[in-house]
Amino acid sequence: xxxxxxxxxxxxxxxxxxxxxxxxxxxxxxxxxxxxxxxxxxxxxxxxxxxxxxxxxxxxxxxxxxxxxxxxxxxxxxxxxxxxxxxxxxxxxxxxxxxxxxxxxxxxxxxxxxxxxxxxxxxxxxxxxxxxxxxxxxxxxxxxxxxxxxxxxxxxxxxxxxxxxxxxxxxxxxxxxxxxxxxxxxxxxxxxxxxxxxxxxxxxxxxxxxxxxxxxxxxxxxxxxxxxxxxxxxxxxxxxxxxxxxxxxxxxxxxxxxxxxxxxxxxxxxxxxxxxxxxxxxxxxxxxxxxxxxxxxxxxxxxxxxxxxxxxxxxxxxxxxxxxxxxxxxxxxxxxxxxxxxxxxxxxxxxxxxxxxxxxxxxxxxxxxxxxxxxxxxxxxxxxxxxxxxxxxxxxxxxxxxxxxxxxxxxxxxxxxxxxxxxxxxxxxxxxxxxxxxxxxxxxxxxxxxxxxxxxxxxxxxxxxxxxxxxxxxxxxxxxxxxxxxxxxxxxxxxxxxxxxxxxxxxxxxx
Numbered sequence: 058x059x060x061x062x063x064x065x066x067x068x069x070x071x072x073x074x075x076x077x078x079x080x081x082x083x084x085x086x087x088x089x090x091x092x093x094x095x096x097x098x099x100x101x102x103x104x105x106x107x108x109x110x111x112x113x114x115x116x117x118x119x120x121x122x123x124x125x126x127x128x129x130x131x132x133x134x135x136x137x138x139x140x141x142x143x144x145x146x147x148x149x150x151x152x153x154x155x156x157x158x159x160x161x162x163x164x165x166x167x168x169x170x171x172x173x174x175x176x177x178x179x180x181x182x183x184x185x186x187x188x189x190x191x192x193x194x195x196x197x198x199x200x201x202x203x204x205x206x207x208x209x210x211x212x213x214x215x216x217x218x219x220x221x222x223x224x225x226x227x228x229x230x231x232x233x234x235x236x237x238x239x240x241x242x243x244x245x246x247x248x249x250x251x252x253x254x255x256x257x258x259x260x261x262x263x264x265x266x267x268x269x270x271x272x273x274x275x276x277x278x279x280x281x282x283x284x285x286x287x288x289x290x291x292x293x294x295x296x297x298x299x300x301x302x303x304x305x306x307x308x309x310x311x312x313x314x315x316x317x318x319x320x321x322x323x324x325x326x327x328x329x330x331x332x333x334x335x336x337x338x339x340x341x342x343x344x345x346x347x348x349x350x351x352x353x354x355x356x357x358x359x360x361x362x363x364x365x366x367x368x369x370x371x372x373x374x375x376x377x378x379x380x381x382x383x384x385x386x387x388x389x390x391x392x393x394x395x396x397x398x399x400x401x402x403x404x405x406x407x408x409x410x411x412x413x414x415x416x417x418x419x420x421x422x423x424x425x426x427x428x429x430x431x432x433x434x435x436x437x438x439x440x441x442x443x444x445x446x447x448x449x450x451x452x453x454x455x456x457x458x459x460x461x462x463x464x465x466x467x468x469x470x471x472x473x474x475x476x477x478x479x480x481x482x483x484x485x486x487x488x489x490x491x492x493x494x495x496x497x498x499x500x501x502x503x504x505x506x507x508x509x510x511x512x513x514x515x516x517x518x519x520x521x522x523x524x525x526x527x528x529x530x531x532x533x534x535x536x537x538x539x540x541x542x543x544x545x546x547x548x549x550x551x552x553x554x555x556x557x558x559x560x561x562x563x564x565x566x567x568x
Contacts, residue, residue, distance in 0.1 A: 074189045078345075081356040082415045086381050093120065093361045096394060105135070105147040105400060117379050126365075126373050126392060126401045129167050136168055141218050148172050148398030156225040156337035168222055169337040175397035176232055179358040180225070183333070183340035186355065187306055190345045191331055195303075200270050203301055204242040208260070208274030208282055225337045242267050253537040261285050269299040275309035276319075277457070277542070281528075283322050295323050308333035310542055311420070311441050314455050317448075318480065334420060338404050339395050342418055351417040356380075359396030364389035367407060370424065377401070385410045388436065390424050407436070426546045430462040431471050431513045434503040437545050443496040450492050451483035457527040460546050461553035463518065472515035476556050478522035490519050522556070523563055530559055 081088040097120070101111040109123045135146050136155075144151050147170075154171040171180075192198055209226030221228075230248060233241075243263045250256035265286060272279060283295055292298050302323065312332060319330070334342035334352050339360050342352030354362070363377035367388040377392045391406045393399060405425060408418040422437030429435070440460060448455060456478040463472040475493075483489035494517055498505040507513040527543050544552055 074186060075193050077357065078186065078189075085356055085416055088356050089361060089380050090117075092357065092359065093117070093394065096359070096361060096396060099396075100148055100398070103145050103147055103149055103398075105398075109400075121363075121377065121401075124394075124401045126375060126377060126403055128373060128403050128405075131373065132399070132402065136170060139170060140168060140220050140222075142220070146398075147400065148396075150174065152398065153220050154228050155220060155222040156228055157222045158225070158337035167337070169225075170397050170399070171225070171228055171337075172397045174359060175339065175395060176228070178396060179340050179360065180229055180335070181232065182358060183335065183343065183355065184229070187331065187333060187343055190343055190353075191304060191306075191329070194345075194347050195329065198303065199301065200303065201240055203268035203270035203299075204240055204264075205271040205273055206242050206260075206264055206267075206269045207248075208272075208279050209248065225335075242269065257282055257285060261289050265290055265298055267299075268301055270301050270303055272302070272305040272307075274307065275542075276307050276312050276315040277310055279305070279307070280315055280318060280322075287322075294321070296325055302328070304329040304331060306331045306333060308335055311437065313441050313445050314448075314458075318454060334418075336404065336406070338399060338402065339393060339397065341391075341393075351411045351419060354380075354416040354418055356416070361394040363392035363394075363401065364408075365392060365403075367424075373403065380416065383410050383413065383416075385413060388421055409438075422546070425548075426544060428460060428462055428473065428546050428548055430464065430548060431507050432503060433501070433507045433514060435460075435473070435497070435501060435546060439497060439501045439504070440546060442500055443493045446496040447483075447489050447492040451485065451489045452481070453479055453483040453489060454481040456480050456524075457522075457543050458545065459527075459543055459552055459556065461550045462548065463515075464550075470511065470515055471513060473517045474550075474553055475517055475519045476522050476526070476553060476560075477519060478524065478527055482521060486519060486521065490517055493517060493519075520557070520560070523560060526556060526560055526563065529563070530556055533559065 097106070097111045097114055100106040106112075111123075114120050114123055139146050139152055140155060150172055152170045152172050154176070155168040156171050158167045158169055188200070192200070209224065209230065214221050214223040214227050214231065230245070243260045247256065247259045247263055250259060260282065274282075286295065286298055287293070290298050296302060302325075305319070305323075305328075307330065312330065329347060332344045332352060334340070340355065340358055341360065342354050344351070345353040356362075362380055364380070364383050365375040365377045367390055369375065370390055375390070383389065386409055388407055388409055391404050391408055393402050393404055395402070403424070405423050407421045407424060409421050411417050411419055419438075427434070427436045444455060444458065447453070458475060458477040460473055460475050463474050465471040494508070498508055504514070528537075531537050531543070547553070
């Protein structure tokens, strides 16, 4: 069968899904209400369903009153019982898969239950929808005349008491349809390599002679891979290696700090970037328009959504609202009920709605990843917008960063301490700092108030990290690759102190 014919057949198959997407675009609240009661009815005879009187729930208010909002730590005892072989605890069909997730660099791992329904009607469905939306927006695509280069995490699967756990990417790899494997690179044995650095080299060796038409993966790690491709081939840009490359599907971290670097690596005016919003707990959003910075909230993946306004956030004691009550430009913590057996689960992400017809969102950060030591309410969205402006004005390029508070003492005021690793340093760090600070004042009134006359917050203190500092830090923690991310903001100094200590050790070793 010829590649153009394969391209046409797969494109036709994927485009059919667009009519179902249009249904939830037209009737979003009806779709969500129907979904909630389908989930409740499915799980009414589980241990959790009986304990929380699912059979008696008649409307959303009943549901909110009957089921408490809960974090992973609260839900963990039920998940551990399920991992040891008990079933019908919080979901009626047998659960054998658990996605091991650490989120950032925290040592404690989470084991998220992944039911067969969550696999088929959420994660795998989203992968097809990602392609469906892209193909519908780009009728002349030649995506399936070549292969998609997928850079996931560790694809090793581990068995424990007849249940299996690993990165979500490993679980998905085990359950992909045949045509996905046919159209993907690297081959399975390469993807299964456990040692990250060796795997990166093997992927480069295997794919530089392939016709790669798309990229899929986390921006920070994909950037590392693409730079290795150029080192290996001696080419000036990625299009000299893969001339038919047309789209990059990315997610996991904010793309803005990496955007300019990708434009230089892939100098193609009509090259497409498509963002996805997925986690071990579920797949939530997809970019549905070319050149958009918003994500369409996917309402028919077996996930019922609730939202907690962050100005009233109180963890598990918070009051959530349904989709029907959300407003634009309000920062919300995300609460999900899923076909994987998570009930009113506080995932830890924060979002803002950019549109309510249809419901489109932007990811703004994490409930834990902010700095509010002095009432400044600094969130990731603020930090990355300020960095974007500072980089633009000073022609700097950032690789990685993290921020922590400087606590007040009897002799000195408070502040924020930044460690930034640059690919291209600003010629004037003092000016970079001033622009960063000024932008934060303009976009965050709480920060501006605390900076008034340096009374509470001093001018930010910036350390320029030695190249490779963050990579070596993650390597030291055995957190290279895949889903592992550098924590951007923290209310404690734990991460910053570790990085500063490592930086001193590296400098001493290089003398």
